[in-house]
Amino acid sequence: MSSAPTAVAVDLGKTRCRAMVDAEQRVVRSGIGSPGLATPNGVEDAVASILPLLDQDAAPQLLGVGAAGAWVAPAAALALAAALAASVRARVAVASDVVTAHAGALGGSPGVLLIAGTGAAALGADADGIRLIDGWGPDIGDLGSGSWLGREAARAVQRATAGLGPDTRLSETVAASILPADDVVTWLAEEGSVARRLGSLAPLVLDAAETGDDVAHRIATEGIRLLTATAVAASSLTRDIALHGGLTDHAWFRDSLISSLHAAGRRVVPAAGDALDGALLIARRTDLPHERFVHRAE
Structure with missing residues (x-):
């Protein structure tokens, strides 16, 4: 045998x-x-x-x-x-x-894998073939990802500091997170991966959104909309979506993303x-x- x-x-x-x-x-x-x-x-x-x-x-x-x-x-x-x-x-x-x-x-079955980590992408497989949406990198893509959330947080903090945008709890939490740098511009200019550095701010955005900060909530809501659109665009023939990536470890964000995907007619399935x-x-x-x-x- x-x-x-x-x-x-x-x-x-x-x-x-x-x-x-x-x-x-x-x-x-x-x-x-x-x-x-x-x-x-x-x-x-x-x-x-x-x-x-x-x-x-x-x-x-x-x-x-x-x-x-x-x-x-x-x-x-x-x-x-x-x-x-x-x-x-x-x-x-x-x-x-x-x-x-x-x-x-x-x-190995048809369906969509939505990756929401430092970067973001969705790969769909169905009877029409394979389709990859996003994964284009932080400069032009990775929409709704951790680096995208972090970039929007950095912008919001800078705008609030300059009087161009509303006050946000993110100003305090981001300032504490980037020490000893004085501001996010100086911090982002340091050596190393900018996308990874921005991604480290994503949990601050999600925590602030969950606890009611309006600016953070708007950022997180837009990130969820973008990720949902990416997942939907990856396949029109299958409704099953598996989630992957560090952002989905945040319970509030995961629940909100699942609700958004359900509203778009998709079914979230556990990863095999x-x-x-x-x-x-x-x-x-x-x-x-x-x-x-x-x-x-x-």
Whole structure:
């Protein structure tokens, strides 16, 4: 009697890389991520992040990888699959981390995954195919995301300080959060990711909105409207939406977002799994709706 092929799932992000080396016991190892497949040395950096997490003396037969940047760099995704197949001697499937997150959250079934974290995007899969809405970055997109909420909070604080806008509780909470910087302009000019820094202000906005601050409530309400529109635009044929991302950990915001999605005729379903589960699915199956976005090598 033949046993199922051994499989390893990888979730490669820009900050962290995770590998589920034992799916039955859910043994997960973590390491350093890579800048993304779309960068000049994206494939080499990705290989360098993934290989140290694998058992070199007990290589898997199947390797599924969700990698940041694969959506916009399909040639690099295919090159990564080939490089890993040559190194590990396994059948390899590589897809965008958004694709594996969708496959994991919806168990490979049609539906929409709405991601609301520092960034924002929605991936929909239905009989018409796959559609990605937003995920355009903080300069022109990520509408309703944590970085978007933080940017609107920073604007509101600056406007209130200059007498151009109404007073808000955010002035006090943001000032305390950005110490020792004197103001948000100076704080945002510091080194590091501006989007991540703005995203750190999102909980302040949501807490203030929940407790009745008018300015914060208007910001949060607009963020919910934008996220709802993104989710609806991702699919017209399926009503199921799974939620993912740090903003949905805030109970008031999650409840408000769910109410908005319900009002738009959508049904919020619990996530069946995560991106590691999705990477495992794409490695084992070729009949998923995401297949044309999966890059395989052996």
